[in-house]
Amino acid sequence: MSESTSTGQSTSTYTYTYADASSSKSKNRGESSTSMADTSSRYASSVPESPRGVKDKSVAWATRTGRQTWILLKKNWAVARVSRRSTTVQLVVPVLAILALFILSFAYKENQQFNDSQQPQRSPSTESIRPYPRCISGRLSVGPCISIAWVLENAASLSAGARDLVGRVVERIRVDAGLPTSEVRQFGSRSELDSYLLSHPNSTQGGYEFAVREPAVPSGGRVVEHLSYTIQYNKTSTYSFGTKVDSQEYTLLPMTAAVERALLAELGSQVYTGSASVNDDIEYSLSLLEFARPEEFQADLIALAGPTFVYAALLFNFVIVLGAVVSEKEKHLREAMRLMGLRSLPYWTSWAVTAFVFNVISVFIIIISGAIFQFRFFLENDFRTYFVLFLLFAAAMVPVALFLSVFVSKAATATSLGFIVFLVGTMAQVFQQLVYGESGEGTIYPILASLVPPVLLSKGMFDIASYTDQTDDRGMSWSQRDSTSNFPLTSVYEWMIADVFIFAILLWYADTIASKGERFYFPFSPYYWGLLSRHDASDAGASQPSDEALEALGESGAGKTHDANVHAQLADAKASRGAFAGNDGLKVYGLRKEFTSRQWCGLRKSVFVAVQELVLGVPADSLFVLLGHNGAGKSTSFNMLLNLFGPTAGNAYVFGMSIKTEMDRIRAVMGVCPQHDILWDELTAREHLELYARLKDIPGDEVYNEVEARLADVGLTSVGDVTAGAYSGGMRRRLSTAIAFTADPRIVFLDEPTTGMDPVSRRQVWNLIQAKKAGRVIVLTTHSMEEADVLGDNIGIMAAGRITTIGTARYLKSQYGTGSKITIIPKSESARARIADFVAERLDGIQPDSHVGDLDYVIPLETVDKLGEFLTDFAARKRKLGAVNLVLGSVSLEEVFLRVAEVDHEYDAGSSSTTSA
Ligand SMILES: Nc1ncnc2c1ncn2[C@@H]1O[C@H](COP(=O)(O)OP(=O)(O)OP(=O)(O)O)[C@@H](O)[C@H]1O
Ligand SMILES: [Mg+2]
Structure with a gap:
């Protein structure tokens, strides 16, 4: 086989053959097998799963979930401890909210004091009747000022005696009130008076309308048989200096008293003496006395504004947690942890617990400061009634925050979203009384409103507050939680608990689609639940490619280069029909990545091919270096291999495990150093390493040794307790490299590990990589030819998404010079x-x-x-x-690199295509 794949040149030493790979393995076995065996026995997860009992499996699952949750909680705690400012704000805000409520309650009470009837009146004192209401001459009045406007009905048909009598009564009123004659006017009829009052508003305060009946037969000087009067007054409420002018008090009573006093004097003298003015000197006075009464209504601001303030105080935590989760996503920290074996359940659990703990602290601060500021709500109601309410509300808001975090990818957006949630929640609270009132009974609205936790909070607080808003209220007892009308406090509690589960399920659903790329119907898919193996179903095409696919393989990628080794790999891949199931390092079979971007509102679609049908084999126990210009597609290839995004086509196998279906098992044996450092600024190097060591299931008692060993590897021991935010670029790179080698991975991906390092650090990392090579597959990208020369067993040069040449450094140098x-x-x-x-x-x-x-x-x-x-x-x-x-x-590799770039220039054009959709 090595015959068929060698280039036929004596200088060629590149061997991409199974035979050679295995021989290199056996050569290395002496030094590496111990560590491999060691690895598999120590870390059960790094060996392919063996069939075990279901019970054992679930126990292992539970302990693993528990351990991961615990270490993530530790991480959240460490981050919160370092970011002191936001933590302090979180603790201070509830106090501020209650303080604001306290200040507001003063203003509120002050305002209520204008309303006399709501003030208590324990020992009222008599008040004399107010003086006769004089006309008002001023800006708003028109025409003459008339204080006594009066009418005598049918005056023309009356005798002079009767007219005189009424005239004298009016004159007495005038004299008593001390008014000038000019302020008295008699009108001919009621309609004449009415039209005068209409056209002269705001001047005359009232009018008299007299009616008399004369006796049919006058006897004994009696001129009037029956006398009646009507008082006209302005009933419209008027305000003077912000105080309501009560027309009863200011107009009606003085006018009545005035006319009664005059009538008594006038008629009394007639009745008893027949002559006028005898009883003039009788002092005649009227006074008023209010009832003694208790305070009518005690202002309880908590019922009105309390829900908003408590909501605002707790929403601060909401925004901070939302921001923290989103920023972990934005900085790819969650991806990095997933690569190191983090599962979703511990991730969300740890955040939920963190958020809930913060909320509980805030709840206690709210209650304590409420009691300190002497709110009766907190002092007289049973502690349990509002504590349970707040606690459940705090719990219900946690999954809401986590659920929303799935839809946001920028931390800045998260803050705005928090603001919107606050607005929406506050507005929704307004509807509380409508929805849960009698009108809402039997409709769907109470149920809909109950899906919004702030509305429930508002309802609950309103009900509890109603037990403390009257002076003699004793507060709500715990047993009364069932007794409030049609939607008792118990229902509020139950709905809040229901909301926790509803939003937790929504979170699980949305996150599974967003982070695992499942389809929307996944809960109904047997594959998701592991009832059917995806491997059988969807991977069949990839491991058993059709003849056409094999024929086409490499047409746009490897086939376009002149390099013999690249062609040899392609031929080998074709010959093995993509069945890279052997336990032999990394096999990449036609990986392709297209990035689609849409412009013009999605009308114009441009497809950019970042990686073109990568065909590559890396034997076990070897280090492969990927060289290439900026944008060649190195990181894109890495990201596909790490399953950070799926390939457009093709597949790859790590030790025979498919990256498409067995990523969970691959992650257990994989270490990654991403191109851009993915670190928490708030965590120290030791905390980072501990986090990743534990995520990788290193037993607790070995974590310390592991962390120290990795720190020593990269020379960070002395600064191990400094937060990564304070590190220089090179130190961060070294930490990232140390993380990649945590927990003895069998395959390590290093994306430009030495970028930004000084020559000394670089040598150090080279030595580290050199030392770690045995027993591992390492894939490394770099721009440093020297690095490739020093470290690489094999080097691939990538340009415009293709590997254009491949081989050992010596092969490349001889090939291109x-x-x-x-x-x-x-x-x-x-x-x-x-x-x-x-x-x-x-x-x-x-x-x-x-x-x-x-x-x-x-x-x-x-x-x-x-x-x-x-x-x-x-x-x-x-x-x-x-x-x-x-x-x-x-010749240096650099020259080779430049030559290769030249040779392949002709292919650079046409790597991207634009199509209209
Ligand atoms: N998410 C993405 N969306 C669109 N295009 C992308 C995306 N990621 C990468 N690309 C494009 O794919 C090409 C390859 O990028 P990649 O990051 O793989 O290059 P690289 O070889 O790692 O370069 P460098 O040496 O600068 O790190 C680039 O042209 C880049 O613009
Ligand atoms: Mg890159």
Whole structure:
């Protein structure tokens, strides 16, 4: 087999053959097998699962979930401890909310004092009747100022005596009130008075309408048989300096008293003495006395504004948790943890517990500060009634936050979303009384509203507050929670518990679709529940490709290059029909990735092919280096292999396990150093390593040793307790590399591990990688040719999504040059031209790499033989030609890289295509 795949050149040492791979394995077995055996016995998860009892499995599952949850809780705690500012804010906000409520309650009570009737009146005092209401002359009044407007009905038909009597009564009123005569006017009829009042608003306060009946037969000087009067007054409420002017008190009573006083004086004298003014000097006074009464209504702001403030206080935690979860997603930290074996359940559980603990703390702070500020709500109601309410509300908001986090990918958006949730929740609270009132009974609305936890909170607080808003209320007892009308407190509790489960299920559903790429109907799919194996169903096509697919394989990828080794790999892949099931490192079979972007509102669809049908094999126990220019598709290939996103086509196998269906098992034996550091700024290097070690199921008592060993590997021991946020770029890279090697992985992906490192650190990491090579497959990308040269067993050069050449460093150098080069330093520009001519003449017309400065030549293979003779000749004529010096060197990978880029330039065009959809 090695015959068929070797390039036929004596210099070729690249061996992509199963036979060679296994021989290299057996060669290494001596040193590596111990560690491999060790690994599998120590970490049960790193070996393929063996059939075990269901009970054992579920116990293992439970302990694993518990352990992962615990370490994630530790992580959340460490992050919260370091980000002190937001933690402090979280704790202070509830106090501020209650304080604001307290201040507001003062304003509220103050406002209520304007409303006299709500003030208590224990020992009322008598009040004299107010003075006669004079007309108001001012901005709003029109025309003359008339205080006593009066009418005598049918005056024309009455006798002079009767008219005089009424006239005297009016005159007495005027004199008593001390009014000038100009303020008195008699009107001819009621309609005349009405129309005057209508056209002169806000001036005259009231009017009298007298009616008299004269006796049929006048006797004894009696001129009037029956006298009646009607008082006209303005009933419209008016306000003076913010106080309501009560027309009863200010108009009606004084006018009545005035006319009664006048009538008594006038008629009394007539009845008893027959002459006027006898009883004039009788002091006649009226006064008023209010009832004594208790306080009518005690202001309880909690019922009105409390729900909003408690909601606001707890929503702070909501926003912070939402932001933290989303930022973990934004920074790809969750992906990184998933690569290291994190499951979804511990992830969400840990966040739920963290959020709930914060909420419980806030609830206690709210209750304590409520009691300190002497709110009767907190002092007189049974503690359990509102504590359970707040606690359940806090619990219900947790899954809501986590559920919403699935739909947000930017932390900044999360804050805005929190604000919207606050607004919506506050507005929804307004409907509480409508929905749960009698009108809502028997409709769907109470059920819909109960799906919104803030509405339930509002309802519950309102009900509890109703037990403390009257002076003699004793507060709600625990047993009264069932007794409130048609939607008792117990129902509020039950609905909140229901909301916890409803939102938890929604979270599970949305997250499974979002993070695992399941279809929307997955809960009904037997594959999801593991009742049917996906391997049998969907993977069959990939492991048993059709003849057409095999024929087409490599047409757009490997087939386009001239490199013999690449073709050999392709042929091998075709020959094995993609059945890379052997236990043999990494096998990549036609991986392809297209990125689709839509412009013009989705009308224009452009497809960009980032990786074109990658065919690659990496034998066990070897290090493969992927070189390539920026954007060549190296990271994209990695991400497909890590299953961060699915390939558009193709498949790959890690130790025979498919990346499409057996990723869970692959993750257990895989270590990853991503191109961009995925670290928590708040965690120290030790905390990072501990987190990942535990996620990878290292037994508790070995974690310490593991962490220290990895720190020592990369030389971070002395700064192991410094948070990663304070690290330099190179230190962060080293930490990422250390993480990749945590828990003895069998395959390690390192995406540019040494980028940004100083030469010393770089050497250190090279030594580390070199030392770790045994017994592992390491795939590494880099831009450093030196690194590839030093570390790589095999090197692949990637350009525009294809591997264009592959082989050992020596193979590549020989393939793209002889491995030799010469540099000649000329004395002057004219000497340069002379030397160039001389070299071209002697060495088959080769041209220097550049047109200025030193003359660099790479010696082509067919010219190598002439090199010896040339050197002798050159030494003899050196002085004459005007050359300072000649340096003989070997070709660097860099030159190969540049040559490859040149050779393959012709393929660069056409790697992206635009289609209209
Ligand atoms: N999510 C994406 N959506 C669209 N295009 C993408 C996406 N990820 C990568 N690409 C494109 O795919 C190509 C390959 O990118 P990739 O990150 O794999 O390059 P690379 O070889 O790792 O480069 P570098 O050396 O700079 O890290 C680039 O042109 C890039 O723009
Ligand atoms: Mg990259």
